[in-house]
Amino acid sequence: MPEYLSTAPVKGTRDFLPAEMSVRTQVFGHLYEVLERYGFLRYDGPVLEPAEIYERKSGQEIADQQLYTLTTRGGERLALRPEMTPSVARMIAGHAKSLSFPVRWYSHPNCHRYERPQRGRVREHWQINADIFGSESANCEIEMFELIHDLMGALGASPDLFAVRVNDRNLLSSALTDVAGVAPELLPQVFALVDRWEKTPVEDLAAAGAEIGLADKEFEKLSETLGAGAALLDELPAEVKAESNLVKVLSSSAASLVRYEPLIVRGLAYYTSTVFEVFDTSPKNRRALFGGGRYADLASLFTKERIPGIGFGMGDVTLIDFLDTHGLTPQPRNEVDVMVIPVAEELADPAREVAASLRKAGLRTSTPLELRKLGKELTRADKAGAAAVVIVGEEDWAAGAVTVRSLATREQRQVPLAEVAAAVNGLISPS
Amino acid sequence: MPEYLSTAPVKGTRDFLPAEMSVRTQVFGHLYEVLERYGFLRYDGPVLEPAEIYERKSGQEIADQQLYTLTTRGGERLALRPEMTPSVARMIAGHAKSLSFPVRWYSHPNCHRYERPQRGRVREHWQINADIFGSESANCEIEMFELIHDLMGALGASPDLFAVRVNDRNLLSSALTDVAGVAPELLPQVFALVDRWEKTPVEDLAAAGAEIGLADKEFEKLSETLGAGAALLDELPAEVKAESNLVKVLSSSAASLVRYEPLIVRGLAYYTSTVFEVFDTSPKNRRALFGGGRYADLASLFTKERIPGIGFGMGDVTLIDFLDTHGLTPQPRNEVDVMVIPVAEELADPAREVAASLRKAGLRTSTPLELRKLGKELTRADKAGAAAVVIVGEEDWAAGAVTVRSLATREQRQVPLAEVAAAVNGLISPS
Numbered sequence: 024m025p026e027y028l029s030t031a032p033v034k035g036t037r038d039f040l041p042a043e044m045s046v047r048t049q050v051f052g053h054l055y056e057v058l059e060r061y062g063f064l065r066y067d068g069p070v071l072e073p074a075e076i077y078e079r080k081s082g083q084e085i086a087d088q089q090l091y092t093l094t095t096r097g098g099e100r101l102a103l104r105p106e107m108t109p110s111v112a113r114m115i116a117g118h119a120k121s122l123s124f125p126v127r128w129y130s131h132p133n134c135h136r137y138e139r140p141q142r143g144r145v146r147e148h149w150q151i152n153a154d155i156f157g158s159e160s161a162n163c164e165i166e167m168f169e170l171i172h173d174l175m176g177a178l179g180a181s182p183d184l185f186a187v188r189v190n191d192r193n194l195l196s197s198a199l200t201d202v203a204g205v206a207p208e209l210l211p212q213v214f215a216l217v218d219r220w221e222k223t224p225v226e227d228l229a230a231a232g233a234e235i236g237l238a239d240k241e242f243e244k245l246s247e248t249l250g251a252g253a254a255l256l257d258e259l260p261a262e263v264k265a266e267s268n269l270v271k272v273l274s275s276s277a278a279s280l281v282r283y284e285p286l287i288v289r290g291l292a293y294y295t296s297t298v299f300e301v302f303d304t305s306p307k308n309r310r311a312l313f314g315g316g317r318y319a320d321l322a323s324l325f326t327k328e329r330i331p332g333i334g335f336g337m338g339d340v341t342l343i344d345f346l347d348t349h350g351l352t353p354q355p356r357n358e359v360d361v362m363v364i365p366v367a368e369e370l371a372d373p374a375r376e377v378a379a380s381l382r383k384a385g386l387r388t389s390t391p392l393e394l395r396k397l398g399k400e401l402t403r404a405d406k407a408g409a410a411a412v413v414i415v416g417e418e419d420w421a422a423g424a425v426t427v428r429s430l431a432t433r434e435q436r437q438v439p440l441a442e443v444a445a446a447v448n449g450l451i452s453p454s
Numbered sequence: 455m456p457e458y459l460s461t462a463p464v465k466g467t468r469d470f471l472p473a474e475m476s477v478r479t480q481v482f483g484h485l486y487e488v489l490e491r492y493g494f495l496r497y498d499g500p501v502l503e504p505a506e507i508y509e510r511k512s513g514q515e516i517a518d519q520q521l522y523t524l525t526t527r528g529g530e531r532l533a534l535r536p537e538m539t540p541s542v543a544r545m546i547a548g549h550a551k552s553l554s555f556p557v558r559w560y561s562h563p564n565c566h567r568y569e570r571p572q573r574g575r576v577r578e579h580w581q582i583n584a585d586i587f588g589s590e591s592a593n594c595e596i597e598m599f600e601l602i603h604d605l606m607g608a609l610g611a612s613p614d615l616f617a618v619r620v621n622d623r624n625l626l627s628s629a630l631t632d633v634a635g636v637a638p639e640l641l642p643q644v645f646a647l648v649d650r651w652e653k654t655p656v657e658d659l660a661a662a663g664a665e666i667g668l669a670d671k672e673f674e675k676l677s678e679t680l681g682a683g684a685a686l687l688d689e690l691p692a693e694v695k696a697e698s699n700l701v702k703v704l705s706s707s708a709a710s711l712v713r714y715e716p717l718i719v720r721g722l723a724y725y726t727s728t729v730f731e732v733f734d735t736s737p738k739n740r741r742a743l744f745g746g747g748r749y750a751d752l753a754s755l756f757t758k759e760r761i762p763g764i765g766f767g768m769g770d771v772t773l774i775d776f777l778d779t780h781g782l783t784p785q786p787r788n789e790v791d792v793m794v795i796p797v798a799e800e801l802a803d804p805a806r807e808v809a810a811s812l813r814k815a816g817l818r819t820s821t822p823l824e825l826r827k828l829g830k831e832l833t834r835a836d837k838a839g840a841a842a843v844v845i846v847g848e849e850d851w852a853a854g855a856v857t858v859r860s861l862a863t864r865e866q867r868q869v870p871l872a873e874v875a876a877a878v879n880g881l882i883s884p885s
Contacts, residue, residue, distance in 0.1 A: 030548030030756050036500030060813040062790045062820030065475050069467030093524040117461030125823050162823040276803045359493045372707045382491040389493030392593040
């Protein structure tokens with residue numbers, strides 16, 4: 024007996040069978056449409072990149088533990104991209120001279136991280152990346168937040184289902200040093216602590232605080248400062264606030280789109296001021312769905328030109344999980360609109376002719392490839408979600424006609440050839 | 455001075471900037487549409503697969519020289535898929551019980567081969583894969599050939615620009631043994647020779663023939679047999695032809711879609727009968743654009759169930775090269791339909807409001823993120839291919855209006871807020 028290979032996909036990766044693919048296509052199709060209404064242009068890049076563009080920039084966590092790397096026979100050390108930002112930074116730097124900044128770009132790459140598979144974490148995921156490059160104006164922030172609201176709206180999420188929680192790392196630095204009295208040299212460690220704050224029990228936070236040298240009193244003050252929420256803003260120095268795009272947003276008409284939250288850090292190393300995350304507000308699914316932020320100098324690995332930017336990445340796993348939780352996932356699309364069934368092998372040519380005319384009219388049309396009983400084909404057509412079948416019979420065909428049958432009402436009638444497409448279209452319910 | 459990393463993509467891979475991406479999206483969008491009109495359902499799978507699914511099946515050439523492989527920290531030996539067929543075989547085998555065969559599936563994966571970069575060859579390419587699984591009927595062949603003609607038609611290729619050249623490996627075996635008198639044990643080597651036939655000077659073919667043991671006379675007879683073209687069919691034994699789907703196609707109404715060509719082999723190991731390739735017939739670009747074939751047992755690595763199939767793969771490089779050669783490549787889409795320009799910073803909020811209403815009407819709309827001179831913004835709007843700009847000025851706004859300007863005619867007029875979308879729509883030429 025031969026030994027068969029497993030039919031399961033590699034651990035942490037996924038097959039998308041047609042029904043799942045149809046959901047993915049619809050969900051991301053809505054997102055593409057919204058992005059393009061905002062003037063975002065789609066780009067794409069290679070799966071393989073030089074490993075060093077991640078190792079030099081993305082923080083040690085990814086480079087050391089999570090990167091898939093390989094060495095080619097030519098001796099190049101390559102990595103499967105774990106995220107899109109270094110790739111797009113490379114492209115923007117390479118074409119900076121011919122671009123009219125600011126530019127709005129988006130992409131939908133598959134990204135690879137070698138992570139322990141768990142809920143919402145896979146090793147290959149599909150991620151929408153949207154960025155504005157080349158402007159430091161707070162208008163970028165406002166546009167990003169408007170865009171996020173419209174993206175969520177296009178997926179059917181009403182504004183009560185999510186919150187856009189925002190922070191500015193410079194405001195956080197000031198809050199930590201000027202308000203909580205943290206010593207400046209401790210800032211990196213305290214940032215890391217804040218990043219874990221909401222997911223970590225308070226005893227563990229206190230222990231971690233003690234470990235980096237915070238006295239009980241200092242930890243208490245830190246805790247109180249971070250817990251102040253929006254009120255913290257009043258305590259920050261005016262000159263710090265004057266420099267903050269986020270403060271401009273919070274005093275504009277766009278303030279209602281976001282919620283200031285001093286605890287937001289977003290781990291990735293390259294964010295330099297504004298950071299944000301979209302948070303599921305439902306009690307059963309409280310967590311960040313996706314996030315992003317602003318970087319003062321995106322492409323410093325590739326060019327001396329300073330290119331600021333702001334953007335976010337939105338992964339398919341978390342997003343579709345959110346839609347599932349809230350009953351917003353679209354149904355897979357029906358497989359075909361109509362099936363054309365010849366009642367005998369000799370009528371295969373006429374059936375193909377009819378099918379061709381229906382396709383010309385834009386109808387998704389299939390014909391059976393093998394002759395089976397009509398009843399079987401009707402069941403199949405039902406299962407495929409067809410609205411109609413067109414039956415090609417000998418007598419009808421001799422009379423220049425076919426029989427069009429509605430699968431909803433099971434009514435059928437003889438239709439002249441020239442009118443078949445119209446008759447079928449009449450049976451398709453608008454969707 | 456810091457050392458900057460290269461901004462070029464890894465050798466053999468490509469960046470798709472927005473203009474190139476727009477071409478790719480349009481071209482493949484047309485193909486998706488045609489495929490779906492034929493009832494093909496889209497699926498997708500992981501970039502990473504177990505290396506052994508290629509090493510056991512795909513022929514040594516790929517496995518030894520062209521496969522990108524890596525070993526994970528967990529010890530799995532993985533490969534970047536070089537083609538989609540083994541992946542889809544795995545999926546079909548894994549879900550065979552719940553599928554109603556025959557099924558029509560298509561995908562559009564990126565595939566990786568470590569090849570020497572040359573014209574039409576890259577290391578990562580995007581490939582449409584379309585297959586019918588679970589039927590041995592010649593109707594599958596006919597549908598594939600109809601589909602190919604419609605795909606090419608959707609790209610603007612008139613039927614004189616290409617030919618679908620077809621063969622059946624069983625007919626070729628019979629031609630070689632029964633007509634040309636090749637010894638059966640030499641068939642594998644002679645197949646390999648035939649596969650190179652059209653690209654190799656005749657002296658080299660003769661030398662290769664001699665090397666595998668063909669006497670001059672035998673090589674001459676082989677040469678004559680293969681050169682017979684369609685006439686060769688008459689010389690083949692009736693019982694061989696009776697078993698051939700291709701012969702059925704050639705005697706059906708679909709015969710006009712294809713051209714029988716005894717020289718077609720298509721190197722890949724898993725084809726077992728019908729093989730075909732789409733050939734560019736223009737004198738300056740004579741070569742195969744893409745091809746496919748039938749396999750008697752697709753998923754034998756994964757299941758004891760015998761699943762026949764027929765399909766093809768269509769790569770983006772060759773395809774877009776073909777379109778370029780014939781002037782059929784679509785223009786990149788214009789970047790936005792309309793730009794909304796506030797004449798002063800204080801009018802940024804009103805401009806955003808106008809932009810939001812235009813987006814609701816489905817218009818691709820952008821606003822400048824930084825305030826610049828109106829003239830500069832008009833130039834930018836022109837460059838972005840906008841049909842109109844909407845100028846938000848103080849007096850207009852106070853009167854509940856804005857100015858709508860056509861970029862084609864440079865005419866402008868005041869428009870009440872409620873009518874802006876209609877006014878802009880009126881300036882967009884149907885495309």
